[in-house]
Amino acid sequence: xxxxxxxxxxxxxxxxxxxxxxxxxxxxxxxxxxxxxxxxxxxxxxxxxxxxxxxxxxxxxxxxxxxxxxxxxxxxxxxxxxxxxxxxxxxxxxxxxxxxxxxxxxxxxxxxxxxxxxxxxxxxxxxxxxxxxxxxxxxxxxxxxxxxxxxxxxxxxxxxxxxxxxxxxxxxxxxxxxxxxxxxxxxxxxxxxxxxxxxxxxxxxxxxxxxxxxxxxxxxxxxxxxxxxxxxxxxxxxxxxxxxxxxxxxxxxxxxxxxxxxxxxxxxxxxxxxxxxxxxxxxxxxxxxxxxxxxxxxxxxxxxxxxxxxxxxxxxxxxxxxxxxxxxxxxxxxxxxxxxxxxxxxxxxxxxxxxxxxxxxxxxxxxxxxxxxxxxxxxxxxxxxxxxxxxxxxxxxxxxxxxxxx
Amino acid sequence: xxxxxxxxxxxxxxxxxxxxxxxxxxxxxxxxxxxxxxxxxxxxxxxxxxxxxxxxxxxxxxxxxxxxxxxxxxxxxxxxxxxxxxxxxxxxxxxxxxxxxxxxxxxxxxxxxxxxxxxxxxxxxxxxxxxxxxxxxxxxxxxxxxxxxxxxxxxxxxxxxxxxxxxxxxxxxxxxxxxxxxxxxxxxxxxxxxxxxxxxxxxxxxxxxxxxxxxxxxxxxxxxxxxxxxxxxxxxxxxxxxxxxxxxxxxxxxxxxxxxxxxxxxxxxxxxxxxxxxxxxxxxxxxxxxxxxxxxxxxxxxxxxxxxxxxxxxxxxxxxxxxxxxxxxxxxxxxxxxxxxxxxxxxxxxxxxxxxxxxxxxxxxxxxxxxxxxxxxxxxxxxxxxxxxxxxxxxxxxxxxxxxxx
DNA sequence: GCACGAATGTTCTGACAAAGAACAAAGTCG
DNA sequence: CGACTTTGTTCTTTGTCAGAACATTCGTGC
Numbered sequence: 001x002x003x004x005x006x007x008x009x010x011x012x013x014x015x016x017x018x019x020x021x022x023x024x025x026x027x028x029x030x031x032x033x034x035x036x037x038x039x040x041x042x043x044x045x046x047x048x049x050x051x052x053x054x055x056x057x058x059x060x061x062x063x064x065x066x067x068x069x070x071x072x073x074x075x076x077x078x079x080x081x082x083x084x085x086x087x088x089x090x091x092x093x094x095x096x097x098x099x100x101x102x103x104x105x106x107x108x109x110x111x112x113x114x115x116x117x118x119x120x121x122x123x124x125x126x127x128x129x130x131x132x133x134x135x136x137x138x139x140x141x142x143x144x145x146x147x148x149x150x151x152x153x154x155x156x157x158x159x160x161x162x163x164x165x166x167x168x169x170x171x172x173x174x175x176x177x178x179x180x181x182x183x184x185x186x187x188x189x190x191x192x193x194x195x196x197x198x199x200x201x202x203x204x205x206x207x208x209x210x211x212x213x214x215x216x217x218x219x220x221x222x223x224x225x226x227x228x229x230x231x232x233x234x235x236x237x238x239x240x241x242x243x244x245x246x247x248x249x250x251x252x253x254x255x256x257x258x259x260x261x262x263x264x265x266x267x268x269x270x271x272x273x274x275x276x277x278x279x280x281x282x283x284x285x286x287x288x289x290x291x292x293x294x295x296x297x298x299x300x301x302x303x304x305x306x307x308x309x310x311x312x313x314x315x316x317x318x319x320x321x322x323x324x325x326x327x328x329x330x331x332x333x334x335x336x337x338x339x340x341x342x343x344x345x346x347x348x349x350x351x352x353x354x355x356x357x358x359x360x361x362x363x364x365x366x367x368x369x370x371x372x373x374x375x376x377x378x379x380x381x382x383x384x385x386x387x388x389x390x391x392x393x394x395x396x397x398x399x400x401x402x403x404x405x406x
Numbered sequence: 407x408x409x410x411x412x413x414x415x416x417x418x419x420x421x422x423x424x425x426x427x428x429x430x431x432x433x434x435x436x437x438x439x440x441x442x443x444x445x446x447x448x449x450x451x452x453x454x455x456x457x458x459x460x461x462x463x464x465x466x467x468x469x470x471x472x473x474x475x476x477x478x479x480x481x482x483x484x485x486x487x488x489x490x491x492x493x494x495x496x497x498x499x500x501x502x503x504x505x506x507x508x509x510x511x512x513x514x515x516x517x518x519x520x521x522x523x524x525x526x527x528x529x530x531x532x533x534x535x536x537x538x539x540x541x542x543x544x545x546x547x548x549x550x551x552x553x554x555x556x557x558x559x560x561x562x563x564x565x566x567x568x569x570x571x572x573x574x575x576x577x578x579x580x581x582x583x584x585x586x587x588x589x590x591x592x593x594x595x596x597x598x599x600x601x602x603x604x605x606x607x608x609x610x611x612x613x614x615x616x617x618x619x620x621x622x623x624x625x626x627x628x629x630x631x632x633x634x635x636x637x638x639x640x641x642x643x644x645x646x647x648x649x650x651x652x653x654x655x656x657x658x659x660x661x662x663x664x665x666x667x668x669x670x671x672x673x674x675x676x677x678x679x680x681x682x683x684x685x686x687x688x689x690x691x692x693x694x695x696x697x698x699x700x701x702x703x704x705x706x707x708x709x710x711x712x713x714x715x716x717x718x719x720x721x722x723x724x725x726x727x728x729x730x731x732x733x734x735x736x737x738x739x740x741x742x743x744x745x746x747x748x749x750x751x752x753x754x755x756x757x758x759x760x761x762x763x764x765x766x767x768x769x770x771x772x773x774x775x776x777x778x779x780x781x782x783x784x785x786x787x788x789x790x791x792x793x794x795x796x797x798x799x800x801x802x803x804x805x806x807x808x809x810x811x812x
Numbered sequence: 813g814c815a816c817g818a819a820t821g822t823t824c825t826g827a828c829a830a831a832g833a834a835c836a837a838a839g840t841c842g
Numbered sequence: 843c844g845a846c847t848t849t850g851t852t853c854t855t856t857g858t859c860a861g862a863a864c865a866t867t868c869g870t871g872c
Contacts, residue, residue: 243774
């Protein structure tokens with residue numbers, strides 16, 4: 001039951017049913033390809049004539065293409081339909097604290113090429129660098145295929161509408177308009193989004209074909225900070241000020257260590273990668289000392305994780321402690337939003353076997369109901385490049401989104 | 407950008423534009439009544455002919471009616487349209503720990519009659535009692551007007567689809583099907599909903615005409631427990647297990663007093679009315695002792711509130727302490743959902759002048775951004791009977807809800 | 813080898829809502 | 843009283859949906 005916003009509504013015209021059904025059809029092909037017109041007609045409960053009509057338009061638009069006919073037990077052989085993704089390219093860019101990743105992918109997220117360089121915080125130097133690299137990638141691997149946009153993923157608060165980076169402390173960016181200069185330099189549409197939301201979009205839009213697609217879930221990213229992308233009713237929640245999903249700064253205890261946000265005992269000061277490494281090093285965590293100490297110590301979260309895999313007790317204990325607090329943090333999400341699942345991303349998922357029992361135990365101890373306790377917690381490995389996949393989703397997903405009416 | 411759920415979608419037919427536009431039109435009349443056909447045509451950017459056509463159908467359905475013509479500076483006098491609400495009745499029922507409230511209202515929430523009786527937990531006794539009272543109310547005040555349904559508000563977890571009360575600890579109900587026996591006894595459709603969600607629905611659907619209607623907000627109820635109704639994109643969030651919005655059991659500190667939920671330091675143990683009264687009495691709060699102690703002490707939250715209004719220091723201090731913790735709790739909501747506003751309901755709103763500065767100070771101290779710190783916190787007085795208004799909204803709102811497509 | 817059935821895909825036609833023009837109604841103003 | 847303005851209704855045109863009819867292409871049985 002949704003309320004109609006009478007200050008900004010979309011009236012239906014005589015083309016509205018067409019728009020709606022075209023989009024449903026496109027999504028059905030997406031999730032069931034290869035699929036025949038007759039099968040689509042059955043699934044949509046419309047006549048085959050209508051499907052011919054609708055697919056003709058989608059083929060003309062270049063959204064679908066016809067494949068070969070396939071065998072069938074009797075009758076005319078059906079002609080299979082596919083979504084055109086392999087020759088539509090996206091450049092996904094993931095800007096992180098130390099490194100920036102660029103990946104050339106097709107519309108369904110398949111990687112074509114990838115490169116890395118040290119992050120440049122200065123915008124006037126970053127934009128030319130990106131321009132050169134993107135142009136080279138497209139020249140070498142693009143061939144005749146067309147690039148339809150850039151998906152830029154940033155660790156911080158973003159206004160997706162204006163493309164402004166509102167606040168990205170790791171990069172020292174505040175109210176930086178990165179979209180306009182990039183669009184100008186490359187002549188391509190640029191979509192900017194914050195990392196946890198981008199990861200959530202990738203999960204929702206680029207899942208493996210056939211796999212059930214979640215429409216109510218939370219994607220929690222564990223890196224230098226803790227962020228979350230919240231999806232309700234198949235829609236991302238941005239909140240009034242693009243600051244929804246800041247579960248990292250929910251306090252677990254009122255008198256815990258100070259956090260950069262000004263609070264005390266935030267989830268982040270217990271479970272961020274910085275906190276975990278500090279714990280491993282046996283140092284008291286504080287945001288200031290962490291940033292000073294860690295680079296000099298040379299120990300990274302990846303190092304702690306691999307030592308835990310190798311069986312080092314101190315590393316395992318440090319990660320277990322992180323898992324305990326993470327379980328407490330996830331149970332806050334479960335209580336407040338009751339999602340159908342929570343996806344966890346970040347380096348620590350490499351030792352998920354180690355963390356999972358602890359996390360589930362903490363959640364179970366705090367859950368209000370049995371069903372809440374059973375909320376699936378799903379790890380996503382960093383090796384799947386969820387943020388870059390998110391960058392791809394930024395460009396490709398709008399093509400498949402439901403049209404808005406009423 | 408919403409994802410289409412390909413397992414349960416609604417295909418558009420040739421009547422779809424009609425359904426959409428009828429609903430937009432109905433909502434425009436609702437929020438701007440009295441309004442003429444020509445004005446509707448301008449707002450919807452369609453021809454006046456189309457408006458005549460659409461309104462004719464709504465009038466035939468009994469959703470709208472024509473009023474008198476009114477003066478206009480020049481030209482033909484416009485004929486005003488109204489939503490038919492005054493002769494469509496709803497019985498709203500609010501079952502609470504000690505008392506049950508029944509109110510007969512019209513479709514826009516105007517009270518016609520109200521009565522109260524001691525809550526009966528036993529379903530086999532409650533249903534006949536409600537049947538008699540509802541029948542009498544309708545016989546006395548109903549006249550020729552038709553009652554279109556019952557809106558039942560319950561303090562606990564509810565599956566709105568099946569009408570089952572999953573868990574209402576204050577009433578001792580667990581998996582109780584109250585809808586079926588009531589529908590059978592009264593021959594009217596019965597809608598069951600939990601209190602905070604019902605309050606949120608009332609806020610969204612029964613706001614004063616002309617007032618801006620929020621579509622992204624959280625309604626926090628402060629009573630024997632703390633509950634919240636979360637509204638995102640004009641839709642209530644129920645979560646996977648109908649347990650979304652349990653902000654009352656978010657821990658503020660890990661080693662606080664024990665809570666009935668099994669956790670420690672939950673928001674609820676600091677800010678519920680039970681906690682406030684215990685604090686006023688100078689007793690250590692614990693859920694078990696509170697329920698035993700309070701009835702015998704004879705002190706209620708209403709008493710504490712009125713003593714605070716009278717200027718009693720101890721009462722003021724007890725409430726200030728509640729406000730401090732409530733501010734901390736609300737800041738969790740702001741961080742995680744970033745709503746455009748938070749509505750607070752409950753007895754303590756009677757002394758809002760006293761509490762507001764404290765709450766805002768706590769929120770300001772914890773906010774991540776200036777805009778988040780400025781999130782409006784709006785009190786709703788108990789004297790407006792928000793829960794009963796919610797009961798009305800349960801029945802009347804579906805008439806105005808946006809049709810679902812794609 | 814050829815009719816027949818079964819399934820897929822295309823084309824055609826009727827029905828019906830949207831869009832907009834033309835028209836009727838009902839007022840004001842000079 | 844007529845010109846003008848605004849509201850509301852009616853009528854015509856247009857274009858899509860829906861379903862029937864038709865074409866296509868395969869396997870199967872005689």
